[in-house]
Amino acid sequence: MVDTIQLMPISYYLSLCSLLFAIGVVGVLIKRNALVIFMSIELMLNSINLLLAAFSVYHNNAAGQILVIFIMVVAAAEVAAGLSILVVTYRKNNSIDMNLLNQLKG
Amino acid sequence: MEKYIFFFLSGLAVFSALMVLISRKPVHSVLYLILCFFAIAGHYILLNAQFLAVVHIIVYAGAIMVLFLFTLMMLNLNIVGEVRKSVLARVAAVIAGGLLLVTLVAALKGLNLSTSLSANTQIGMTSNIGKVLFNEYMFPFEAASILFLSAMVGAVMIGKKEEEEEMTNVQMTNDK
Amino acid sequence: MNTLVALVPILPLLSFIVLGLNFKRLPKVVTSLMACGSVLVSFVLAVVLFFHVKEAGTAVNVTLFEWLPTASSSMGFSFVVDPISSLMILIVTGVGFLIHVYSIGYMFNDEGFNRFFAYMNLFVFSMLVLVLGSNYLMMFIGWEGVGLCSYLLIGFWFKNHDYNNAAKKAFIMNRIGDLGFLLGMFVLYYQFGSLDYQTVFAKATLLESGNMTLTIATMLLFVGAIGKSAQIPLFTWLPDAMAGPTPVSALIHAATMVTAGVYMVVRSQALFVLAPTTLMVIAIVGIITALFAATIAIFQNDIKKVLAYSTVSQLGYMFVGLGMGAFTGAMFHLTTHAFFKALLFLAAGSVIHAMSGEQDIRKMGGLRKAVPITWLVFLIGTIAISGIPPFSGFFSKDEILLHAFEHNKIIWVLGIVGSLMTAFYMFRLFFLTFAGTFRGSDTQKHHLHESPKSMTVPLAILAILSVFGGLINIPGVFGGSSELHMFLSPMYSAGKEVIVEVSHSTEILLMIIAVLGAIAMIAFAWFRFVKMAAIPISNDAKRPLFTNLLYHKYYIDEVYAFLIEKPMLWLSGILHWFDVQIVDRAVNSLGNSILWLGTKARPLQTGNIGFYMIVMVLSIVAFMVFGLMI
Amino acid sequence: MTLTNRTKVVSNKQMTFVESLYLPAIFAGMWITIKHVFRKKITIKYPEQKREIADIYRGQHILKRDEQGRERCTACGLCALACPAEAITMIAAERIAGEEKLYREEKYAKVYEINMLRCIYCGLCESACPKEAIFLTQKIVDAEYTREAFIYGKDKLVEPIDMDKRIDVSKRQTDKVLKFKQLKHERHNI
Amino acid sequence: MIIYLIYKITLIVIILLMSLLIAMYATLVERKFAGFIQDRYGPDRAGPWGILQPVCDGVKLFFKEEYMPNTADKFLYILGPCLTMMVALLTSAVIPWGGTITIAGYNFPLQVASSSIDILYIFAVVSMGVYGIMIGGWASNNKFALLGAVRASSQMISYELAMALSIASVIMMTGTLSLQETVNQQHTIWNVVYQPLAFLIFFICALAETNRAPFDLPECEAELVGGYHTEYSAMKLGFYLFSEYINMFISSAVISTIFFGGYNMPFISNLGLSENIVTLLGTAFLFVKIFAFILLFMWVRWTLPRFRYDQLMKLGWKILFPLALVNLIITGIVMLLK
Missing domain, CATH: 1.20.120.1200 (NADH-ubiquinone/plastoquinone oxidoreductase chain 6, subunit NuoJ)
Known part of the structure; x- marks a missing residue:
């Protein structure tokens, strides 16, 4: 049952993804909780994924969707490593406040 | 619809x-x-x-x-x-994000995009994706699996409590 | 046939790898079987190849793989088996095999048994690459390989500091020569655009004689030969190289490696005949070396040192032959020299073995009864080197002298003098060692014994070869047909080797002069050391001026130290000061300035990630705005 | 010494491969459980079905009347004294005129309570009683909603006057029991 | 269109009701079965053979006092059981309950949603299942509940892998992700014949995924009181308990469909019955299988002792996961050779 699907104009997707991306950026900027920052990054990745999928469909080229899959893989790997780092950080500082992680300062 | x-x-x-x-x-x-x-x-x-x-x-x-x-x-x-950031920081962050959005939209507006097509596209189907993935993107796929494995091992290694630490903990409890 | 050619060097290499990886774990039987077996198989293959070349009369070319391909030419990792190299591989594997067998007995109680054979196999491999290579680069690989093995084996007993120094000395001196060789290769490549023998020789024949580039190239190549074959002024390493085990001295520093220079000149004969100046230089260097080394040898008391200086001297002879255009003569002498000098060294080793490591001939004497076989083979070797017919040395030396007589009477005279000295010092050595009464300590006397079978059998074989080795190239005057010459002549660029056409009477006369002189010297030696039972005085005793000079090897090492080492150290001091005071300071102050800059810029890194990110986002915005405005 | 023939000594021996798969053990266990599904059920559906009990089963107490319908209990208190769980309480009273029909002796128990939650149904009260007044019956104490309801007073303990509704305790009043009670040294109230 | 819509809605309602009904009676059957295994009768007072017992239980749960901890996160506390229930019911959408019924020229397939990615859909939904438990456990603000939730989530995540891998080998064999297609392919031989190991792994993982004994650690009474639903009462607790039975029902349905031929009934086509009868018989047959599996679930529960937590993780990661991988590889090799 493959019905013809009326696709939205690509600019819609562009706007939506830009918006989601910007929200992600703002999230990274305003939050101090490392976990939420991480989530904002995931949000940004997802906006890109959506755009890739949209373009893949518009250009009738599967490469975009394959790329999305690889992005998912990388995101999963990144989350695994990142969260374990977070856990270690928490164990050390008893907090995951990003502002406390300023040991790199000059 | x-x-x-x-x-x-x-x-x-x-x-x-x-x-x-x-x-x-x-x-x-x-x-x-x-x-x-x-x-x-x-x-x-x-x-x-x-x-x-x-x-x-x-x-x-x-x-x-x-x-x-x-x-x-x-x-x-x-x-x-x-804990929340100071109001100033948050306002600055929102402004920065908003600027980014505005510039993004402005940049994309200038693009000349083809109009929407009523595509009866089948590329998103599982079999199609599978064919493309395992024919053209075989190597990246394998590489991704290795990435996964290393991420897994890395996560375990990072998240593991250091043995010394544990030892000292045990020691401390013993001392008590 | 092609695989056979490749197998010849590869077998010792495989053996080296196996032995090298299992340093101490393999039992000695396995080690010796593998080491000797690989060389033996190589020898059999070499024989097959030799006869193949002899029958077919053509060279076998094998390219294993393309190596260093360049735009204009490519350097193949390739081998060539032609008369010269087939003769050389026969010598290398044949003598090498015998020495390997000998080594089993000689080295059996050494803790580095496996290491020794690993090195020896590596040496055989390198030497085979050297002689089999079909271009100068391949030869250079082998050239460096044998140099490395020489270094490793001289310093084999690395716990002794002096031995290590000897090894380093050999390596550095060789390096000087190698630099010359390398430069020569560069010149050749510059001139001919290739290093392949065939290409180079073919292009070289088009040049006229005395061409400047060619002269420079051959001179530089000869520098390489000087280093490797221990000619003046780079000969001092060879006597010191006697620090290594005796089989090493026999194989590397008498029979094979040191003759590489001779081989190289013969191989490049097509180039050298076009550079008469170089040939003249070769002849002069050769004759000076021959005489110089011979005079030193007369006053040496270490059994191996005497043989070492005699080797230098004999190499000088070979170079005289080369300089005189007697390429076959040089090769002939190379071959016979390989036989009898290997024999002499091994016999000397047997003596040392019997003497429990004693090398000073002043402490020997009267060993004839104790080691009869060694005595016999040593005698044969001594006669052979002294040039008494019909032993092999006579024929080969005679051919060189004949050429010298033809070309340059002065050199001939000097050559005769040298050969007389050879006879003298060799018999001095022989008489001091075997005749008279035993002069060593009681424990040594008690311990005297003949060497085991594994040592005496190779000695016997080499003795036979020393006796009959001359038969491969009997000159026409004795009804021979100069077979070696016939065999090698296809290699020479046509008509460039002058076949000496002297009357038979003259030839015989020359021989008689030489033989009579030698016999006279032998008699003198007998008179002095057997009849008078003269013993060389101890190290510290006062000597007449000239003798003292000779005893101290003309103070060559000291002269080198003064002429080269001192200025070098002085220059190094200046450079060191420059490095510390100027270069280091410049670098350090650069680093310090960056550190200073870093401390100033440090506050910019707040460590607050949020701050970084906001800067990042704003920068991206700025970039995009900038991009939009364009 | 083995108490049963099903004793199994625990051992730490290395398991074989098949054992370490656990599957055979699992299937064996499953076989055992499924066998039980088809076994006869041992549940007794209580109110409809009752377990057979022994003649001298010790259940709820009863205070007997004599042949003329008078209460036998004379409130001597021996039962309360004998009770190890201290479940029996009583208040004695003097019989006044006109009550001869009700109480056999001059003294009687005005209040007689047994806390059924405390009682352990040991039957010592029964053997302590010199007047053959208290007996344990085969009746099982009824379920109640409150704790108070388990304190049985005389209203629940004394048997009905009606001859037909009297509870037969003859199984407990055997000669043997009577003889036993007459043994002086066995008496509690020496 | 309207007919289609009505039919779909009817079907959905029927399936939902059926799920609930079966779950309800599964509780009774569970107790009865446990009783039988322990030589008892089980509940038999409410109605003949205790048939009204689930109703009584339900009524009891409805009228119990609602209790909510003071410190609980109110919204999430309510969301937890709802989510669990919802997810449990969602899976049934793609299971083909039978063939097609034809009434008055209209074809009504007995499957709510048929797509080409049924099996992936199941996995997606199953992976959602953990949220309800985690949220509920976390929102209770109780150590035991939190521990139960953490245990549940890590257990479910761990076993999902082996489950997916075991199914992957079946997918490799059938070459389709559609359940309808999978069922049709098993007309002659069930997949379990080819893939016994995959079935075993899947079954064990299904036990773990539904938090059934011997993998009921999240609610293991001896250690964690009630596990993630310690703080729950009344119908919210009922939702949790209920969803477990629904999950069990759905798991049985999935197992029957993927491994045991679904509604395919051998030899039925030879009997010459009308299409609709055949379809209904097939559905009945499917339900027989489902009940058999539900009984199997229970049987296992009342036979095997509970695992220790480290044993559970070891079993999942070190035994089932590699075993599923090996099975996958072997399947691949065999298919290549064929």
Whole structure:
């Protein structure tokens, strides 16, 4: 049952993804909780994924969707490593406040 | 019909994305993000990218966000309570993000994009994706699997309590 | 046939790898079987190849793989088996095999038994690459390989500091020569655009004689030969190289490696005949070396040192032959020299073995009864090197002298003098060692014994070869047909080797002069050391001026130290000061300035990630705005 | 010494491969459980079905009347004294005129309570009683909703006057029991 | 269109009701079965053979006092059981309950949603199942509940992998992700014949996924009181308990469909019955299988002792996961050779 699907104009997707991306950026900027920052990054990745999928469909080229899959893989790997780092950080500082992680300062 | 679905899903996505930022409890943020992911999965289905939609759910909602939730529970962050940035910093951040959005939109506006096509596209089907993935992108696929493995090992290694630490802990309890 | 050619060097290499990887774990039987077996198989293959070349009369070319391909030419990792190299591989594997067998007995109680054979196999491999290579680069690989093995084996007993120094000395001196060789290769490549023998020789024949580039190239190549074959002024390493085990001295520093220079000149004969100046230089260097080394040898008391200086001297002879255009003569002498000098060294080793490590001939004497076989083979070797017919040395030396007589009477005279000295010092050595009464300590006397079978059998074989080795190239005057010459002549660029056409009477006369002189010297030696039973005085005793000079090897090492080492150290001091005071300071102050800059810029890094990110986002915005405005 | 023939000594021996798969053990266990499904059920559906009990089963107490319907109990208190669980309480009273039909002796128990939650149904009260007044019956104490309801007073303990509704305790009043009670040294109230 | 819509809605309602009904009676059957295994009768007072017992239980749960901890996160506390229930019911959408019924020229397939990614859908939904438990456990603000939730989530995530891998080998064999297609392919031989190991792994993982004994650690009474639903009462608790039975029902349905031929009934086509009868018989046959599996679930529960937590993780990661991988590889090799 493959019905013809009326696709939205690509600019819609562009706007939506830009918006989601910007929200992600703002999230990274305003939050101090490392976990939420991480989530904002995931949000940004997802906006890109959506755009890739949209373009893949518009250009009738599967490469975009394959790329999305690889992005998912990388995101999963990144989350695994990142969260374990977070856990270690928490164990050390008893907090995951990003502002406390300023040991790199000059 | 599709139009309404699109706008509904978009609204849901944006709303839940905003809620991720607004809600003060990290757990709520996680749940809103999951909701957002569902909205995005809906978009995928709208694009007839079924496989992507399901994989998106399985990977993001089923694995990644569970990990987040899991970490959250393990660290039990709710008790700590969230510290917030100063108002100035937050305003600056929102302005910066807004600027980014504006410039993005401005940049994209200038692009000359082809108009929408009523595509009866089948590329999002599982079999099609599989064919492309295992023919043209075989090597990246294998490389990704190795990346996964190393990430797994890395996560275990990082997250493991250092033996020395543990030893000292044991010692301390023994001393007590 | 092609695989056979490749197998010849590869077998010792495989053996080296196996032995090298299992340093101490393999039992000695396995080690010796593998080491000797690989060389033996190589020898059999070499024989097959030799006869193949002899029958077919053509060279076998094998390219294993293309190596260093360049735009204009490519350097193949390739081997060539032609008369010269087939003769050389026969010598290398044949003598090498015998020495390997000998080594089993000689080295059996050494803790580095496996290491020794690993090195020896590596040496055989390198030497085979050297002689089999079909271009100068391949030769250079082998050239460096044998140099390395020489270094490793001289310093084999690395716990002794002096031995290590000897090894380093050998390596550095060789390096000087190698630099010359390398430069020569560069010149050749510059001139001919290739290093392949065939290409180079073919292009070289088009040049006229005395061509400047060619002269420079051959001179530089000869520098390489000087280093490797221990000619003046780079000969001092060879006597010191006697620090290594005796089989090493026999194989590397008498029979094979040191003759590489000779081989190289013969191989490049097509180039050298076009550079008469170089040939003249070779002849002069050769004759000076021959005489110089011979005079030193007369006053040496270490059994191996005497043989070492005699080797230098004999190499000088070979170079005289080369300089005189007697390429076959040089090769002939190389071959016979390989036989009898290997024999002499091994016999000397047997003596040392019997003497429990004693090398000073002043402490020997009267060993004839104790080690009869060694005595016999040593005698044969001594006669052979002294040039008494019909032993092999006579024929080969005679051919060189004949050429010298034809070309340059002065050199001939000097050559005769040298050969007389050779006869003298060799018999001095022989008489001091075997005749008279035993002068060593009682424990040594008690311990005297003949060497085991594994040592004496190779000695016997080499003795037979020393006796009959001359038969491969009997000159026409004795009804021979100069077979070696016939065999090698296809290699020479046509008509460039002058076949000496002197009357038979003259030839016989020359021989008689030489033989009579040698016999006279032998008699003198007998008179002095057997009849008078004269013993060389101890190290510290006062000597007449000239003798003292000779005893101290003309103070060559000291002269080198003064002429080269001192200025070098002085220059190094200046450079060191420059390095510390100027270069280091410049670098350090650069680093310090950056550190200073860093401390100033440090506050910019707040460590607050949020701050970084906001800067990042704003920068991206700025870039995009900038992009939009364009 | 083995108490049963099903004793199994625990050992730490290395398991064989098949054992370490656990599957055979699992299937064996499953076989055992499924066998039980078809076994006869041992449940007794209580109100409809009752377990057979022994003649001298010790259940709820009863205070007997004599042949003329008078209460036998004279409130001597021996039962309360004998009770190890201290479940029996009584208040004695003097019989007044006109009550001869009710009480056999001059003294009687005005209040006689047994806390059925405390009682351990040991039957010592029964053997302590010199007047053959208290007996344990085969009746099982009824379920109640409150703890108070388990304190049985005389209203629940004394048997009905009606001859037909009297409870037969002859199984407990055997000669043997009577003889036993007459043994002086066995008496509690020496 | 309207007919289609009505039919779909009817079907959905029927399936939902059926799920609930079966779950309800599964509780009774569970107790009865446990009783039988322990030489008892089980509940038999409410109605003949205790047939009204589930109703009584339900009524009891409805009228119990609602209790909510003071410190609980109110919204999430309520969301937890709802989510669990919802997810449990969602899976039934793609299971083909039978063939097609033809009434008055209209074809009504007995499957709510048929797509080409049924099996992936199941996995997606199953992976959602963990949220309800986690949220509920976390929102209770109780150590035991939190521990139960953490245990549940890590257990479910761990076993999902082996489950997916075991199914992957079946998918490789059938070459389709559609359940309808999978069922049709098993007309002659069930997949379990080819893939016994995959079935075993899947079954064990299904036990773990539904938090059934011997993998019921999240609610293991001896250690964690009630696990993630310690703080729950009344119908919210009922939802949790109920969803477990629904999950069991759905798991049985999935197992029957993927491994045991679903509604395919051998030899039925030879009997010459009308299409609709055949379809209904097939559905009945499917339900027979489902009940058999539900009984199997229970049988296992009342036979095997509970695992220790480290044993559970070891079993999942070190035994089932590699075993599923090996099975996958072997399947691949065999298919290549064929």
